[in-house]
Amino acid sequence: MDWTSTCRKTGALLIVPAMLAFAGCGASPTSEAAEPGIADEIKMVGVRDLTGPVAYAGVGAARGAELAVKEINGQEFLGEGKSLVLDEIDSAGAIERAAAEATRALSDQDVSVILGPVQGQQSAAVAPVVEAQKVPVVFTQSASDGVVIGDYTFRATAPMHTFYGHAAEFLRKEGLTDVAVLYNSTYPTLAELAETHFPAMAEAEGLNIVESIPVQTTTQDFTSPAQEVAQKNPDAIVVLLLSSQSVTAMTQLRQAGYEGQFVGNTNNAGGNAAQAGQHAVDMVYPVDFSAAQRDQHAKKFTESYEQEFGELPKTYAAEGYDAVWWIARAIKASGDSSREGIRDGLEQVAGEGFTGAMGEITFEGNDMRVPGVLARWDGTQEAIISD
Incomplete structure (x- = not known):
């Protein structure tokens, strides 16, 4: 078969079929499987947003992964002369580009595992491709449905709804x-939380949702919804927006006269709320990791990250860090750095759990779970108010 010709013909089709066809161009289906064992050099490729509106998540995950690689190699965790190598590729906020870059990576037989995108839409396009080609991928963020779909897709971020109950409990206790x-x-993780998970939490905690207003990712002017919400004067407003949107929305809500409690999400963590100035003071938000945590493993990670990069880590960095340590533990557990060996090892480690920067990590299938904490932004720094 002329694989090159086939790729040219399928280039204009839908994203996933096109990527599957392209994957065939990179390697013959008759390629021999690698011998089991741990290779001297184990190549990983990260495909994430290093530029664009959610670059803060992609860059954070990439830096956390970089620190983990440095530690793993420095400790010779996988054995003498064995090392991980990580290449990062920018998906630049584009679904098509993420799928294309992931496909390019999996067509390279030297690549043993992919670290997937941080946006759910991108990851949902990548997931069927890696499943079809039987290449393990570990996603961070990407907490929407359609991401962890089979034996080769894994997620090193607990879906936000699994620890967002801290927020609903806080509102009940405060009488809000x-x-x-x-x-x-538009953003699946936030939409699912707002439309499905938080209403169930609210009902369980005896909260009354007086208004629920959807906006688009492109929305940057919140004057109209701010005035509408401010007129109702609720006890609290749950702000499930991207970081830059949250800044504008909170500012315009305050300008519209709202003086109540803001409850955010992980996009506001790690100092992102500071951009809203005084309008974000006393905002609370559930996170899977905070640099303010004082438990042994979180503190060690925070100190190492700050020494390496000159700043405190955000939640995305902890996720990227724990993702690579999951992979390293997987290789050690299976004794095999091939694609199948890593897949088997990831599953084995998931069955056992481990302690990472985010605390005691467990799994539901291939999907990570962490305790999470509730943080408060005091205008200067983040503090933990519940765990």
Whole structure:
């Protein structure tokens, strides 16, 4: 078969079929499987947003991964002369580019595992490709449905809804029972939380959702929804927006006269809320990791990250760090750095769990779970108010 010709013909088709066809161009289906064992050099490729509106998540995950690689190689964790090598590729906020770059990586037989995108839409396009080609991928963020879909797709971020209950519990304890929700309906993680998970949490905690307003990722002016919500004057507003949107929305809500409690999400963590100035003071938000945590493993990671990069780590860095340590543990557990060996090892480690920067990590299938904490932004720094 002329694989090159086939790729040219399928280039204009839908994203996933096109990527599957392209994957065939990179390697013959008759390629011999690698001998089991741990190779001297184990190549990983990260495909994530290093530029664009959610670059803060992609860059953070890449830096956390970089630190983990340095530690693993420095400790000779995988054995004398054995090392991980990580290449990072920018998906630049584009679904098509993420799928194309992931496909390019998996067509390279030297690549043993992929570290997937941080956006759910991108990861949902990548997932069927890696499943079809039987290449393990470990995603961070990407907490929407359609990402962990089979034996080769893994996620090193607990879906936000699995620890967002800290926020609903806080509202109940504070007596803030009338709640409005302002959310990004384009971003699957936030949309699912706003439309499905948080309403169930609110009902369980006796909260009353007085208003729920969807906006788009492209929305940058919140004057109209801000005025609408401010007129209802709820006890609290749950802000489920991207970081830059949150800054504008909170500012315009305050300008519209709202003086109540803001409850955010992981996009506001790690100092991102500071961009809203005084408008974000006392905002609370659930996170899977905070540099303010004082437990042994979180503190060690925070100190190492700050020494390496000159700044405190955000949640995305902890996720990237634990993802690579999961992979390293997987290779050691299976004794095999091939694609199948890593897949088997990831599954084995998931069955056992491990302690990482984010605390005691467990799994539901191939999907990570962490305890999470509730943080408060005091205008200068982040503090933990519950765990």
